[in-house]
Amino acid sequence: MNSKPLHIRLFDEVFSGTGIWPAVPAIIVLTVVAVIPFGVLLSLGFSDIVVSRGVIVSQELSLRHLATALADPLYHTTFQRSITLALTTTFFCTLLGFPVAYLFLIGGPWVRRIILVLTIAPILTSGIVRTYAWIVILGGRGVVNGVLMDLGLISAPLRIINTPWAVVIGMVQIHLPIMILPLIAVMSRHDRRLDEASANLGASRLGTLRHVILPLSVPGLGTGASLVFTLSYTTFVVPQLLGGGNYLNAATMIYEQVVYSLEWSKGAVTAMILMATCLIVLALFAWMTHLATGWTRVAQR
Amino acid sequence: MSEAGVLSSTTGAAQAAPVVAICKAVKRFGGLTVLDDCSLTAQEGEILTLLGPSGCGKTTLLRCIAGFLTPDSGEILIDGRDTIPVPVNRRSVGVVFQSYALFPHLSVAKNVAYGLRMRATPAAEIATRVKAALATVSLTGFEERYPSQLSGGQQQRVAIARVLVLEPRVLLLDEPFNALDAKLRGTMQMEMRHLIKRLGITAVFVTHDQEEALTMSDRIAVMRAGRIEQLGTPEEIFDRPQSAYVADFVGASNFWEGVAHAGRVALPDGQSVATALDGPVRVMLRPHNLVLRAVGGEAAAWDGTIRFRRHIGALMEYEIEVAGGRMLRAVALRDDTIAALAGGDRVSLGVRDAAACVAFPPA
Ligand SMILES: Nc1ncnc2c1ncn2[C@@H]1O[C@H](COP(=O)(O)OP(=O)(O)OP(=O)(O)O)[C@@H](O)[C@H]1O
Ligand SMILES: [Mg+2]
Numbered sequence: 001m002n003s004k005p006l007h008i009r010l011f012d013e014v015f016s017g018t019g020i021w022p023a024v025p026a027i028i029v030l031t032v033v034a035v036i037p038f039g040v041l042l043s044l045g046f047s048d049i050v051v052s053r054g055v056i057v058s059q060e061l062s063l064r065h066l067a068t069a070l071a072d073p074l075y076h077t078t079f080q081r082s083i084t085l086a087l088t089t090t091f092f093c094t095l096l097g098f099p100v101a102y103l104f105l106i107g108g109p110w111v112r113r114i115i116l117v118l119t120i121a122p123i124l125t126s127g128i129v130r131t132y133a134w135i136v137i138l139g140g141r142g143v144v145n146g147v148l149m150d151l152g153l154i155s156a157p158l159r160i161i162n163t164p165w166a167v168v169i170g171m172v173q174i175h176l177p178i179m180i181l182p183l184i185a186v187m188s189r190h191d192r193r194l195d196e197a198s199a200n201l202g203a204s205r206l207g208t209l210r211h212v213i214l215p216l217s218v219p220g221l222g223t224g225a226s227l228v229f230t231l232s233y234t235t236f237v238v239p240q241l242l243g244g245g246n247y248l249n250a251a252t253m254i255y256e257q258v259v260y261s262l263e264w265s266k267g268a269v270t271a272m273i274l275m276a277t278c279l280i281v282l283a284l285f286a287w288m289t290h291l292a293t294g295w296t297r298v299a300q301r
Numbered sequence: 302m303s304e305a306g307v308l309s310s311t312t313g314a315a316q317a318a319p320v321v322a323i324c325k326a327v328k329r330f331g332g333l334t335v336l337d338d339c340s341l342t343a344q345e346g347e348i349l350t351l352l353g354p355s356g357c358g359k360t361t362l363l364r365c366i367a368g369f370l371t372p373d374s375g376e377i378l379i380d381g382r383d384t385i386p387v388p389v390n391r392r393s394v395g396v397v398f399q400s401y402a403l404f405p406h407l408s409v410a411k412n413v414a415y416g417l418r419m420r421a422t423p424a425a426e427i428a429t430r431v432k433a434a435l436a437t438v439s440l441t442g443f444e445e446r447y448p449s450q451l452s453g454g455q456q457q458r459v460a461i462a463r464v465l466v467l468e469p470r471v472l473l474l475d476e477p478f479n480a481l482d483a484k485l486r487g488t489m490q491m492e493m494r495h496l497i498k499r500l501g502i503t504a505v506f507v508t509h510d511q512e513e514a515l516t517m518s519d520r521i522a523v524m525r526a527g528r529i530e531q532l533g534t535p536e537e538i539f540d541r542p543q544s545a546y547v548a549d550f551v552g553a554s555n556f557w558e559g560v561a562h563a564g565r566v567a568l569p570d571g572q573s574v575a576t577a578l579d580g581p582v583r584v585m586l587r588p589h590n591l592v593l594r595a596v597g598g599e600a601a602a603w604d605g606t607i608r609f610r611r612h613i614g615a616l617m618e619y620e621i622e623v624a625g626g627r628m629l630r631a632v633a634l635r636d637d638t639i640a641a642l643a644g645g646d647r648v649s650l651g652v653r654d655a656a657a658c659v660a661f662p663p664a
Contacts, residue, residue: 196369197402199389201416201463207390211415215406295406298447 045268101183162244186220222289326375337527353524395464601649
């Protein structure tokens, strides 16, 4: 029997670093910053509220906002646009990120260092600053138009800024590092002897890339794609600034509903739809990753 | 060792054109010369072993043959054709890696089929050839398993099947038994030798284990610091080492300092060893070539005290301190007289067969 007094035993238990205790601080933080706000969001979305001077004076259960939102064509087009934008961003980030990761894999120590610096440095700069940089680059009197006109390739400035493509370009640049980092993590664990074995068995570099490196990178691709999708699906800075204020995606819509028209319940419903659709796409990504990594789950001997 | 030495020790097989010929290969990493004028030939259907201590360049030489490395100078010929310009994936050379390097995301069957798929072989042909290859290494029924579900020995056999299914001209094996436990290693060595012989494939095999080399090889190339020190059959290497280095590395040896006179070195027990040298020499005495006797019997070469003894299976190994504090190692069958000997006992040592001793220049 343990003869120590209760408070000592409790102290031992809490600080022993076993069981659930080490997770307690994280649980508390998550409760405060995620669970409680989510509860508030749910309660706002599923009720009619009367706000007076910024304070809720009455609140009763109602599915009215959800029903209106689901029937509203504006919602359909906005969410369609958001998903398309996020998927396009994810697609281009994968397309551009994988070659960088491959370069990291085959490169020497200096190539690796340079790639790491070039990947991490942009993350240390604020996304808003980088987005403003794109305004300078893509604008009517920006660098791109300047060069093209100097070369005589165009006579009048192209309209790049304030178009959906400007948004895509900005989004891809902002989110590319998020794609590259998990891929690099996978690549730095990759066993190069497998590539040698593949070449020895007759595979070209492309064959090795396709049949060995790519399948073994799937976990990194899955993580990267999920992160990029989530971030680009829910961002409002880039679409707001590069889309010229008339590019409405789901996040900008929530922003307007909550900040400008003060329709909190409407905003809450939009946010819930955003979250639900995001989870569906993430589940889809997870399922695809799962299918491609069956070999990692075979019964170990 | 000289070019002439390489050629002279290939007598018998020298008429046929070698399958692999390495001529004066040099490879440097930075300032470090890892292969230094390395020359070597492997004949049709033979198992040639590269034997040498860690870091002498065995893996480097193998990687040059496979094409993962390009020598700084020298030639590598396969069937008489210069292979250096041939890219890795077009050489008819199969490598069994030390770590096996099986593709973890592919099943056993798909691992074996990999090379055939890369060559765009028709599916039906792939199926039959994979089946045959797996049968060759006795892994029928393991098709759908993944490498992580196999034992070390099974993984190795998959690695071999994966290469053999392509029917390469040359098989390269880099310490393939290292990851196996001692017992399995012995079995696999024999199995592998039989398999390679049955298929008639030319194999270059790397090891730093001299017993493994003696078991597996038709010929052994003893390497020393990026050069081939001696190339010959296991018997030649063991019985007629051309240098003290080889004598010491293959089958631990005792060296006894003597003086050669008119083509002979006199041993203390009255026998003598033939030599072409003159003046001070070192005579190689294999541990099994020393006999232990009771003190004061027949003419003994040395008297000494047993300092240490060790069981090696049916044999017993003794370290015996003789006059002048020198240690001599002797190995004997564990018969009744010998079993009674223990540490501290006085014994006398004789040389069983003076003809099996070889004299080398002094160190
Ligand atoms: N890529 C490389 N860069 C620099 N040095 C290398 C490289 N590869 C090998 N070396 C050096 O070359 C020497 C020979 O290496 P190698 O791998 O050929 O030895 P080995 O005979 O196979 O040894 P072991 O029995 O330990 O496998 C070693 O000193 C090693 O440090
Ligand atoms: Mg090696």
